[in-house]
Amino acid sequence: MIEFRNVYKTYDNGTKALRDLNLRVNEGEFVFIVGSSGAGKSTLLKILMREETPNSGEVIVNNTRLSTLKHRDIPYYRRTLGMVFQDFRLIPNMTVFDNVAFAMRVTGASTKAIRKKVPYVLAHVGLAEKSKCFPNELSGGEQQRVGLARALINNPALIIADEPTGNVDPRMSFEIVDMLNQINRNNGTTILMVTHEHALVRKFRRRIIEIQNGELVADSGPEVDYYV
Amino acid sequence: MFNNFKYLVREGLRNAWANRLMTLASVGVLVCCLVLMGSAVLVSVNISHAMKWLQDQNVVMVFLNSTVSGSDASYTVSDVRNQILSVDNVDENNIEFISKEEGFQSLLDRFDEKLRIIDSLGDTANILPDAFRVGFKDPTRYETTVQQLKNLDVVYTVRDNRKYAEKLMGINKTVTVVGVWIVGLLLVVSLFIITNTIKLTMMVRKLEISIMKSVGATDWFIRMPFLVEGIVIGLTAGILSFALVSYIYSAATSAISSIMSAGALPYMSMIWWLLLAFVGSGVLSGALGSLFSIGKYLKDDGGVSGD
Numbered sequence: 001m002i003e004f005r006n007v008y009k010t011y012d013n014g015t016k017a018l019r020d021l022n023l024r025v026n027e028g029e030f031v032f033i034v035g036s037s038g039a040g041k042s043t044l045l046k047i048l049m050r051e052e053t054p055n056s057g058e059v060i061v062n063n064t065r066l067s068t069l070k071h072r073d074i075p076y077y078r079r080t081l082g083m084v085f086q087d088f089r090l091i092p093n094m095t096v097f098d099n100v101a102f103a104m105r106v107t108g109a110s111t112k113a114i115r116k117k118v119p120y121v122l123a124h125v126g127l128a129e130k131s132k133c134f135p136n137e138l139s140g141g142e143q144q145r146v147g148l149a150r151a152l153i154n155n156p157a158l159i160i161a162d163e164p165t166g167n168v169d170p171r172m173s174f175e176i177v178d179m180l181n182q183i184n185r186n187n188g189t190t191i192l193m194v195t196h197e198h199a200l201v202r203k204f205r206r207r208i209i210e211i212q213n214g215e216l217v218a219d220s221g222p223e224v225d226y227y228v
Numbered sequence: 229m230f231n232n233f234k235y236l237v238r239e240g241l242r243n244a245w246a247n248r249l250m251t252l253a254s255v256g257v258l259v260c261c262l263v264l265m266g267s268a269v270l271v272s273v274n275i276s277h278a279m280k281w282l283q284d285q286n287v288v289m290v291f292l293n294s295t296v297s298g299s300d301a302s303y304t305v306s307d308v309r310n311q312i313l314s315v316d317n318v319d320e321n322n323i324e325f326i327s328k329e330e331g332f333q334s335l336l337d338r339f340d341e342k343l344r345i346i347d348s349l350g351d352t353a354n355i356l357p358d359a360f361r362v363g364f365k366d367p368t369r370y371e372t373t374v375q376q377l378k379n380l381d382v383v384y385t386v387r388d389n390r391k392y393a394e395k396l397m398g399i400n401k402t403v404t405v406v407g408v409w410i411v412g413l414l415l416v417v418s419l420f421i422i423t424n425t426i427k428l429t430m431m432v433r434k435l436e437i438s439i440m441k442s443v444g445a446t447d448w449f450i451r452m453p454f455l456v457e458g459i460v461i462g463l464t465a466g467i468l469s470f471a472l473v474s475y476i477y478s479a480a481t482s483a484i485s486s487i488m489s490a491g492a493l494p495y496m497s498m499i500w501w502l503l504l505a506f507v508g509s510g511v512l513s514g515a516l517g518s519l520f521s522i523g524k525y526l527k528d529d530g531g532v533s534g535d
Binding site: 046049050051052053071072074075076077078079080081083089091102103105106107108150154 | 435531532
């Protein structure tokens with residue numbers, strides 16, 4: 001699913017963000033990525049989203065070789081990913097429904113398909129009743145579930161969650177990660193979650209990868225037993 | 229795809245409305261630019277038209293020294309006619325005597341009824357000499373023929389249309405040069421303002437754009453609402469300036485046609501071209517402005533997950 005081979009990334013200002021990173025995540029895995037700030041986690045995600053390209057090395061996601069991906073093909077690659085952000089990134093003047101529908105509309109989906117699918121996904125994250133609400137009428141946990149619904153709407157094979165519980169209170173945090181866990185178990189969606197919260201990591205006991213100074217320093221090993 | 233098109237157009241209109249102050253400013257500047265540009269073009273077109281008219285005429289007015297009509301005539305009309313015909317390039321089929329009364333009358337006819345206080349002065353107001361309208365056989369020998377006519381004793385002066393044509397040519401050149409500079413400058417200014425208007429919308433919608441990028445919107449999908457916003461600005465400015473110039477032109481031509489025998493080009497003959505030109509250049513500058521402002525932003529693959 002995801003493969004990093006000898007990846008180096010140095011920014012223009014000289015910051016060495018990744019140094020010879022090697023990593024392999026199989027389809028259907030749930031991986032926590034931990035590490036102190038500035039360790040290179042953000043760079044890792046940016047490379048996965050094809051916002052940044054490595055200086056050297058190879059990154060392959062879902063059989064797509066990111067180094068040879070053309071600018072005009074990037075949107076189609078990104079449609080295979082679902083992204084969840086720490087700050088939710090919901091559009092304030094759009095309802096919950098429209099926020100989720102937005103991600104679908106971008107891909108050229110018809111209004112009919114949108115009307116059919118959005119309520120389904122909202123029900124899936126337990127927000128069926130809130131579809132007419134605006135983001136500021138929801139709690140942090142609820143807002144993040146909208147973000148999750150938006151990430152799920154285009155049936156991505158891989159969900160990338162960048163500290164999804166960072167702005168959510170602890171009880172809701174558990175709920176969010178549990179939801180990701182369920183999505184992983186039920187749909188076989190590969191999940192990559194960057195987090196600082198060790199309590200959550202310990203509780204869910206999934207694969208853990210630790211990055212320090214741009215290098216992989218610990219890996220609990222692939223969870224090959226879930227999907228063969 | 230049609231669903232999307234409708235959606236994107238609606239978004240563009242929403243942008244233009246949400247940003248209405250800047251939209252208005254852009255429209256205003258673009259209208260100024262288009263009105264000046266249109267006026268310069270119309271003036272130039274009309275001068276060319278008048279020039280062509282004058283040159284096509286190949287006819288001069290020969291004003292006479294002495295009176296040949298009326299009681300105090302020192303020559304007869306046919307005497308003078310023969311003298312003029314003695315110049316070999318003069319076309320005997322295209323020579324016409326115009327008495328001072330006829331000349332005065334035709335001059336008066338060009339003015340508005342209300343302006344004709346001259347009427348009250350009676351014949352004493354007529355200071356025009358008698359004249360002949362003379363056509364030439366060979367237009368290439370124009371200059372020498374004019375000179376030959378001037379050398380005749382009875383001739384007071386020859387009104388040489390070519391001199392007018394040259395003067396007009398000079399005016400036309402000035403109008404064109406000045407027009408091009410003004411228009412160029414204003415075009416840059418209006419592009420700058422449109423670009424800034426769209427950039428402002430982009431700032432406001434930065435979050436939306438980054439989400440669009442993150443869920444895999446193509447460049448065209450992101451660009452469309454901004455393009456629509458630019459086109460709305462351009463279209464509005466185009467229509468407004470067309471209406472303004474139409475009004476100015478019709479007012480100006482009614483004034484001009486009374487003093488210029490060539491007359492102005494009738495507006496109706498070019499109304500569709502003008503509408504097309506105004507709307508076209510408005511839309512084009514609006515579209516260009518919006519593409520400029522968003523171009524760099526789209527080239528960058530980043531901006532998906534924030535800073």
